[in-house]
């Protein structure tokens with residue numbers, strides 16, 4: 660974080676309680692590949708400016724990435740798998756160029 664304080668919620672297992680970590684100005688948080696489910700947000704009234712740095716993986720590395728997302732069909736936060744729709748493009752995909760699939764009910768978005 661460059662300015663402000665961000666709050667990160669992490670859990671190794673979506674069925675377990677999450678842990679909350681605050682990261683202040685000039686602070687950093689590190690995640691290994693496939694480490695934990697993670698979510699960052701600003702719970703303060705002040706702006707937060709930060710940098711996210713990812714170590715060079717290729718676009719197809721998105722295949723197999725899982726995220727906790729609210730599923731309207733399940734009516735709950737469930738594990739979703741992510742896949743890039745254009746596997747030949749090595750750049751990080753835009754969110755609308757990705758297929759997000761609920762692993763509980765199989766619905767795509």
Ligand SMILES: [Zn+2]
Pocket residue numbers: 730731732733734737761762763764765766
């Ligand atoms: Zn679902």
